[in-house]
Amino acid sequence: MTVDSVGQHYDRLAELDQAAAGRAIHMGCWDEDGQGTLEQAMDRHTDLVLARTGLRAGERLLDVGCGYGQPALRAAREHGIHATGITNSAAQQEIAERIARQQPSDVAARSRFDFGDAARLPYPDACFDAAWAIESLLHMPDLGAVLAGIHRVLVPGGRLVIADVVQYRTMPDELRQLWRRLLVSEPHDAHAFTDMLEAAGFEVVGTEDLTARTRHSWQALAESFQRFSAPLPTERSGGDVETGPVRERLAQMAAALPRLDAAFGDCLGYVLVEAGR
Numbered sequence: 601m602t603v604d605s606v607g608q609h610y611d612r613l614a615e616l617d618q619a620a621a622g623r624a625i626h627m628g629c630w631d632e633d634g635q636g637t638l639e640q641a642m643d644r645h646t647d648l649v650l651a652r653t654g655l656r657a658g659e660r661l662l663d664v665g666c667g668y669g670q671p672a673l674r675a676a677r678e679h680g681i682h683a684t685g686i687t688n689s690a691a692q693q694e695i696a697e698r699i700a701r702q703q704p705s706d707v708a709a710r711s712r713f714d715f716g717d718a719a720r721l722p723y724p725d726a727c728f729d730a731a732w733a734i735e736s737l738l739h740m741p742d743l744g745a746v747l748a749g750i751h752r753v754l755v756p757g758g759r760l761v762i763a764d765v766v767q768y769r770t771m772p773d774e775l776r777q778l779w780r781r782l783l784v785s786e787p788h789d790a791h792a793f794t795d796m797l798e799a800a801g802f803e804v805v806g807t808e809d810l811t812a813r814t815r816h817s818w819q820a821l822a823e824s825f826q827r828f829s830a831p832l833p834t835e836r837s838g839g840d841v842e843t844g845p846v847r848e849r850l851a852q853m854a855a856a857l858p859r860l861d862a863a864f865g866d867c868l869g870y871v872l873v874e875a876g877r
Contacts (some may be wrong), residue, residue, distance in 0.1 A: 626671070626735045626763070627817040627870065629810065638820040645734075645763070645814070646671040652761045652806075652874050653730035655681050662686070662728040664718050664750060665736020669696030669711070677707045684728070685713040686721065719745040723753045730754070732761045739785045743792065747800035754877040760802060762873040763810070766790040769867045779860070782853050793873050802875035811869040818861035826854035 628641020629648055649671070655661055657680030663672040666685025673696075676683040687693050696713035703711065716722050719742045731750050740746045750760055765787045771779065779786050794804050860868065 626667070627765075627814040628820065629813045630816040634816040638817070638824060641817065641820070642671075643674065646674050649732050649734060649761050649763050649872070650675050650679065652872065653732060653759050655679065655730050657681065659729040660684070660727065662721075662723070662731040662750070662753060664731055664733040664746070665739065666696060666713060667692055667734075667736075669699060669713050671732075671734060672713075673700060673703060673707065673711055676711050677703060680710075682710045683712075684723075685711075686716050686718060687713070688715070688717055690715055719749060721749040721753055725752055726755045728753050728755065728758060730759045730761070732763070734763045735765065737762060737764055737793075738787045739783075741785075743788065743796055744799065747796055747802070751801045751877055756877060758877045759805075760797075760875045760877070762793055762871075762875070764788070764793075764871065764873075766793070766869055766871050767867060768869050771863070771867050775859070775863055775867070778856055782856055787868065790869065790871065793871070797873070797875045802877060804873065804875050806872075806874040808872040809869060810872050811865050814870045815861065815864050818857045818864065822854045822857035822861075825850045825857070 626642060627645060628638055629645040630636065630641050653661065655675070660682045661672060661675060661684065663669070663683060663685035666672055666687050669683075669685045672683035672685045675681050685696060687696070693713050693715040700708050700711045700713060714722065718736070718740055731754060733746075733750075737743060737746065747760075754760065766789065767787045768790050771786070776786060794807070797804055864870075
């Protein structure tokens with residue numbers, strides 16, 4: 601895994617991946633009955649992460665690995681914060697900027713999305729009040745450099761919230777190969793965040809296991825990817841075929857996600873980690 605390979609992976613999936621997932625591309629938080637839509641569950645997830653940052657109106661958020669920027673824009677729109685996102689996918693950055701321009705003018709003025717490497721954050725020291733990383737750190741090969749950079753750009757007393765898939769124990773080889781084939785990288789060890797956060801100068805103030813609340817996301821995402829993997833009428837008639845390989849990739853992901861679901865709660869899980877600077 602390299603920074604470039606991760607960026608290229610998301611460049612290829614960008615347009616259809618956004619459509620398939622709806623408003624964002626992260627897991628959702630579900631109630632015990634698993635009812636509701638994927639979009640509602642993702643909004644619930646965003647609200648949970650935002651609440652843990654402790655941000656207030658007018659304060660500044662850094663979204664590390666921002667994807668299409670929907671969680672950051674939701675925070676800016678509904679809570680009056682200033683949101684900055686960074687991604688190493690040029691396609692994601694372009695889409696995030698486009699969505700930001702469609703927001704009310706005051707929200708657009710408080711939102712920006714940059715293309716760059718999270719291990720080399722292009723921001724001055726102590727310029728953000730809080731940061732979050734939603735399912736992005738697993739794609740970052742130099743986790744130590746990323747965490748050290750986030751620590752540098754946070755104000756004293758600032759907070760970092762991480763929400764991510766982790767390995768509770770080493771994945772079997774077959775599962776690891778499947779994960780890498782679909783998602784390029786693989787989850788960090790569950791203990792890595794605590795150890796590396798402390799090494800970067802953070803104080804870990806809370807860890808919550810969200811495995812049960814996020815598990816239904818695998819099936820919901822699989823159903824969404826399956827719907828959007830169907831060829832468009834123009835593709836079936838021999839017209840526009842440019843999206844064919846991407847749709848094939850979405851179909852492969854839809855077929856494989858239930859296998860990841862089966863491993864959830866065994867060797868894979870999902871955690872929410874809070875750390876203070």
